[in-house]
Amino acid sequence: MxxxxxxxxxxxxxxxxxxxxxxxxxxxxxxxxxxxxxxxxxxxxxxxxxxxxxxxxxxxxxxxxxxxxxxxxxxxxxxxxxxxxxxxxxxxxxxxxxxxxxxxxxxxxxxxxxxxxxxxxxxxxxxxxxxxxxxxxxxxxxxxxxxxxxxxxxxxxxxxxxxxxxxxxxxxxxxxxxxxxxxxxxxxxxxxxxxxxxxxxxxxxxxxxxxxxxxxxxxxxxxxxxxxxYQPNTEFVAKFVGKANLIKGEWINECTFRPHDNTDHSLWINIDASPHLRAKNLCPIRPEQFTLSATGSGIEGIIKNVQFQGKEIHYTIDIGSDFITIHEDSQNNNFSVGDLVTIHLKHSEHIAKPTLNYVKSKNS
Missing domain, CATH: 3.40.50.300 (P-loop containing nucleotide triphosphate hydrolases)
Structure with missing residues (x-):
């Protein structure tokens, strides 16, 4: 009833x-x-x-x-x-x-x-x-x-x-x-x-x-x-469900975001975020939507914690202004506490929803 x-x-x-x-x-x-x-x-x-x-x-x-x-x-x-x-x-x-x-x-x-x-x-x-x-x-x-x-x-x-x-x-x-x-x-x-x-x-x-x-x-x-x-309305929902990272930056328009900590000032396009989060200049990115590398441009940080979870490794990374959580396939790479790494947004073909792309800004 x-x-x-x-x-x-x-x-x-x-x-x-x-x-x-x-x-x-x-x-x-x-x-x-x-x-x-x-x-x-x-x-x-x-x-x-x-x-x-x-x-x-x-x-x-x-x-x-x-x-x-x-x-x-x-x-x-x-x-x-x-x-x-x-x-x-x-x-x-x-x-x-x-x-x-x-x-x-x-x-x-x-x-x-x-x-x-x-x-x-x-x-x-x-x-x-x-x-x-x-x-x-x-x-x-x-x-x-x-x-x-x-x-x-x-x-x-x-x-x-x-x-x-x-x-x-x-x-x-x-x-x-x-x-x-x-x-x-x-x-x-x-x-x-x-x-x-x-x-x-x-x-x-x-x-x-x-x-x-x-x-x-x-x-x-x-x-x-x-x-x-996939579409959390508030900071609490983004953090509590899916453990999203709330990246600080600037919204260029409704679907284009420039992270403050990106070393190359690149833009993230086709990003889906609620008006509430956009108004606060926050971009919700879940741990599985990021990937790590030892070199390259992106968001730099130092690994502070590593948890092996079988098929995944959970990393906590200090980027200076905040901590970012990333879940990586345990067979892809194996970083250690103290390693200097670069954080990248995964290409769109690796993400079901929302569609995410990584492109250079005109000013980079």
Whole structure:
């Protein structure tokens, strides 16, 4: 069901956790709320769930107002499902009983589910692939299996809105990768509307239809993963998603940029940047859009840090006025801390989007 968040603010004492949040969530959409700790994303989720009430504004789920100033419909009276960071499994219930519980007590349960509870339990067990573990108790399950039970319990009654509060943060890196695939598959199979809170940009980019980037209680940008990654609107989005370098210089026009630190005063053309960044004379270039050489003209710097990451090497380079991060193919070159290097913008054929070229200015 469609969800509307209109001018929502939330104040705790003197702290403004949320400031005039507006967001429309379509039926069946997967929305990721992305941001650092303390940005307000969990507060927003609590408002959607009914654990908190707004200080101002309104929340609508399926065209029904469920939250407004100093008033909130309690969670049990909303057609929602919730997946918690800690799994929140009941130690005295086996897997099957965890799935059965909401089917017995969810007030919005459709008649066809009420009349076919055992059939629905089997359907859900198949979706999360826990058929053979239906009699297991929580202490007999692995972390990934516990997460599947939490997901199964949440989707069993077919809620209008499924809320997930950093559900993978307590899992190890390899298991998180596997559970991303599980959640994507679950979304495709169920068609549920999902609001997924995370601080992990990779999770958001990998799974969401749209990403809502938040900072300091405000929405910085809303867009598809590609829009957020390739076309950041603000300095925060550029830095937080994709770890872009914000190069200082001068915009000659809407798509031509002259970096201040370029030794040959060359121009970068066909650069895509938001009006906000252009107004501040900043150019967002992601780490993979640069390359290094030991000689030549460009932006000179000294390597301050090297991190081998398998297929990539991550370099941090001091250019005097700032530090630049560059990700290079580990088989192309191998520089060391202290090396003097030159930074170049890659040629356009090596970059998918935006198109980037490197040309000499008339004055060089």
């Amino acid at each position: 469609a969800t509307e968040i209109k001018n929502i603010s939330k104040v705790f004492g003197s702290t403004h956790a949320l400031n005039s949040i507006n967001l429309s969530i379509k039926d069946g959409e997967f929305i990721a709320i992305l941001g650092p700790s303390g940005c307000g994303k969990t507060t927003l989720l609590k408002l959607l769930a009914g654990f908190e009430y707004p200080s101002d504004g309104q929340i609508f789920i399926d065209q029904q107002c469920v939250g407004e100033k100093n008033n909130s419909t309690p969670p049990e009276k909303r057609n929602i499902g919730m997946v918690f960071q800690s799994f929140a499994l009941w130690p005295h219930m086996d897997v099957k009983d965890h799935i059965k519980f909401p089917l017995l007590h969810h007030r919005f349960l459709a008649d066809d589910l009420k009349n076919n509870i055992e059939k629905r339990i089997e359907e859900v067990l198949n979706i999360v692939e826990l058929q053979s573990l239906s009699k297991r108790m929580p202490h007999e399950l692995s972390g990934g299996q516990k997460q599947r039970v939490a997901l199964a319990r949440a989707i069993a009654p077919k809620p209008a809105l499924l809320l997930m509060d950093e559900p993978l943060s307590s899992l190890d890196a390899e298991l998180r990768m596997e559970m991303r695939k599980e959640i994507q598959s679950l979304h495709r199979l169920t068609g549920a509307t999902i609001v997924y809170v995370t601080h992990d940009q990779e999770e958001a980019l990998a799974m969401a239809d749209r990403i809502v980037v938040m900072n300091d209680g405000q929405i910085q940008q809303v867009g598809t993963p590609r829009e957020i990654y």
